[in-house]
Amino acid sequence: MxxxxxxxxxxxxxxxxxxxxxxxxxxxxxxxxRYIEDLVGKGLDAAVxxxxxxxxxxNMIQMGLPLAVLLATIMTMGNLGENYELLAMKSxxxxxxxxxxxxxxxxxxxxxxxxxxINNLAPYSNKKMFSIIxxxxxxxxxxxxxxxxxxxxxxxxxxxxEHQNPETKLLNGVLIYDNRSTNGNMTTTIADSGYIRLSDDxxxxxxxxxxxxxxxxxxxxxxxxxxxLRRHKFERxxxxxxxxxxxxxxxxxxxxxxxxxxxxxxxLQAAIDSLExxxxxxxxxxxxxxxxxxxFIKDPDAISPPDTIIIDRSEKIxxxxxxxxxxxxxxxxxxxxxxxxxxxxxxARNSFSFDESTSKEAxxxxxxxxxxxxxxxxxxxxxxIFFLVGAPLGAIIRKGGLGMPIVISVIFFVIYYIxxxxxxxxxxxxxWSSLLGMWISSIVLFPLVVYLTHKATNDxxxxxxxxxxxxxxxxxxxxxxxxxxxxxxxxTKKK
Numbered sequence: 001m002x003x004x005x006x007x008x009x010x011x012x013x014x015x016x017x018x019x020x021x022x023x024x025x026x027x028x029x030x031x032x033x034r035y036i037e038d039l040v041g042k043g044l045d046a047a048v049x050x051x052x053x054x055x056x057x058x059n060m061i062q063m064g065l066p067l068a069v070l071l072a073t074i075m076t077m078g079n080l081g082e083n084y085e086l087l088a089m090k091s092x093x094x095x096x097x098x099x100x101x102x103x104x105x106x107x108x109x110x111x112x113x114x115x116x117x118i119n120n121l122a123p124y125s126n127k128k129m130f131s132i133i134x135x136x137x138x139x140x141x142x143x144x145x146x147x148x149x150x151x152x153x154x155x156x157x158x159x160x161x162e163h164q165n166p167e168t169k170l171l172n173g174v175l176i177y178d179n180r181s182t183n184g185n186m187t188t189t190i191a192d193s194g195y196i197r198l199s200d201d202x203x204x205x206x207x208x209x210x211x212x213x214x215x216x217x218x219x220x221x222x223x224x225x226x227x228x229l230r231r232h233k234f235e236r237x238x239x240x241x242x243x244x245x246x247x248x249x250x251x252x253x254x255x256x257x258x259x260x261x262x263x264x265x266x267x268l269q270a271a272i273d274s275l276e277x278x279x280x281x282x283x284x285x286x287x288x289x290x291x292x293x294x295x296f297i298k299d300p301d302a303i304s305p306p307d308t309i310i311i312d313r314s315e316k317i318x319x320x321x322x323x324x325x326x327x328x329x330x331x332x333x334x335x336x337x338x339x340x341x342x343x344x345x346x347x348a349r350n351s352f353s354f355d356e357s358t359s360k361e362a363x364x365x366x367x368x369x370x371x372x373x374x375x376x377x378x379x380x381x382x383x384x385i386f387f388l389v390g391a392p393l394g395a396i397i398r399k400g401g402l403g404m405p406i407v408i409s410v411i412f413f414v415i416y417y418i419x420x421x422x423x424x425x426x427x428x429x430x431x432w433s434s435l436l437g438m439w440i441s442s443i444v445l446f447p448l449v450v451y452l453t454h455k456a457t458n459d460x461x462x463x464x465x466x467x468x469x470x471x472x473x474x475x476x477x478x479x480x481x482x483x484x485x486x487x488x489x490x491x492t493k494k495k
Contacts, residue, residue, distance in 0.1 A: 004089065005102040011079060012103055016072035023064040023071075024057060031056050038136050052132045058125035062118050062379050067413045069107060070386040074405040076103070077394025086395060096457050100391045107387040111380035119264050119376050127262040131253040143198050143205075145171065154205070154243070156180045159196065171196060174209060188215040191237070198243065207239040260365070260372040268373045275366040282359035363430070370434035371427050378438050382416070385442055388449040392456030416441050 032039070032053070039049060077100075080086040089099050145151055150160045157180060162173025174194050178187040191212025199206055214237070216230040256262055263271060389412060397404055419441040427437025 004094075007085075008076070008080075008099065009102050009106065012072060012076040012106065015075045016068065019071045019075070020064065020068035023068050024060055027060040027064050028053060028057060031060070035133065035136075038133070044136065044139075048132065048136075052129065052136075055125040055129040055132070058117070058121055059129060061114070062122065062375075065110070065114055066379075066383050066386045066416070067409065069110065069383050070390045070412060071405055071409040073103070073107075073387050073390030074394040074397070074409055077391055078397055078399045078405055081395055081398030086398070096392065096395060096453070103387070103391065107384060111383045114383055115376065115380045118379050123262045123264050123267075126259070127253050127256050130256040130259070130262070131251050134256070135251055143196070145196075169195060169197070174212070176207075186217045188217075189213070189237075190215075203243060205239075205241040205243045207237075207241065209234070209237045209239075211235055212237065260368045263369075263372070265373060265376050268369050268376075271369045272366065272373065275362055275369060278362040279359060279366055282362060364428075367428050367430055367434065371424055371438055374434050374438035378442060381439075381442050385445050385449060386412075386416075389445060389452060392449075392452040395456040396452070416445065419444055 077086065080089075086099070090096075143151075143153065145159065145161045145164050147161065147163050150158045152158050156178070158177040160173075160175040161171045164171050170193055172193050174189070174191040174196070176187075176189040178189070181187070189209065189212060191209035193211070194207065194209035196205065196207050198204070212234060214232040214234065216232070218228045218230065260268060260271070390409070393408065394405070397408065399405065420438075423432065423437040423440035425437075426432040427434045432440075
């Protein structure tokens with residue numbers, strides 16, 4: 001390997017690793033902030049939180065890797081240009097494409113690796129992540145009492161304490177509302193002090209109260225006349241209440257394998273084929289029962305209108321004409337015909353609505369599966385396109401560090417992200433095909449790659465602000481020189 005290539009690779013790999021971890025850290029903070037309400041106050045083990053963050057990190061790679069490649073490429077080429085190393089290479093006869101040849105090889109390996117990450121590792125991580133989030137969300141809050149506030153973390157039960165000793169955990173001024181009875185009875189317990197804690201296996205609530213009273217409001221079938229109120233005083237009362245939801249229980253991760261985000265490209269293709277068959281079957285068969293069983297019923301007594309009559313789209317006009325054409329029908333018989341027709345219409349509408357909802361759900365799943373299939377192929381291409389954008393862009397701006405490269409990278413990434421989200425949304429709605437919706441961002445950026453590469457090859461001062469200032473001064477002086485001398489003197493006197 002040439003020494004110059006070693007220098008370029010050394011200049012690129014460091015910023016690439018650093019920017020990748022910085023971007024992943026920022027995205028992970030956004031993820032933690034999103035689920036902070038589910039993570040706090042439930043007494044989760046640190047191992048569970050670390051496991052969740054680890055699986056979520058894998059899911060962030062598909063968003064963070066393109067931005068890291070773009071930022072690292074701009075920083076590398078900008079540093080080479082700022083230190084005049086890029087100029088020295090070009091003076092030695094090396095073109096821009098030859099200079100970035102080792103980086104093309106490295107980014108190509110990164111793009112290939114990203115496909116295996118999003119196709120094999122990401123579905124497994126998503127399955128684990130969805131399972132952990134589901135288990136965390138269904139877990140109740142930890143049993144922690146605050147002075148003067150009601151604790152409602154137990155279903156159908158509210159507990160309020162006036163003060164809790166932080167050392168002995170003794171509760172003073174305990175008030176418990178118990179509505180767990182299925183027959184509507186409510187129990188209110190007031191105690192001077194006591195202890196309330198969960199058992200070691202978190203399956204029972206252990207209650208020990210001292211010097212209190214219990215009020216039981218019993219409701220009979222006619223509660224407004226025969227309800228009773230019982231009162232019971234006690235010096236000590238022990239209770240053991242079965243509890244669920246306080247222990248962190250792991251669900252079967254295979255329950256979440258039906259999502260498109262938890263499937264690889266082979267499984268997605270099989271799901272797409274199955275969903276296409278379901279959509280075709282539901283859309284083609286939804287109308288047949290409606291026409292056969294509701295509209296065109298084989299009734300020998302059915303009356304066919306004359307060929308010369310123009311059938312109005314209005315149900316009332318059409319039905320009224322048919323009924324008025326039968327003088328032998330009485331008013332009661334006509335009312336019965338109207339009633340039967342109305343019931344048939346309602347039944348047909350309900351049947352068609354069910355088939356329509358089934359077809360829509362299958363169609364939505366089909367769109368999501370197709371989008372996810374194209375996403376796995378679009379990610380490696382987008383990474384390479386970001387590199388092709390960053391290399392000439394860094395050579396043009398000739399600024400290293402974290403200032404200008406970060407600004408330009410964020411601008412390009414925001415544009416890319418907006419286009420990607422818009423295209424994916426249109427593809428999910430069925431307005432665009434999944435091919436266009438998931439590849440629209442790459443299609444839009446590719447002409448920019450060609451333009452920037454052309455400008456960088458010709459040493460264009462596209463983003464050199466000093467060049468723009470110099471051109472502005474030049475055209476200003478040229479414009480002033482075209483003004484007659486007498487006009488210039490008048491303008492000078494006015495000033």
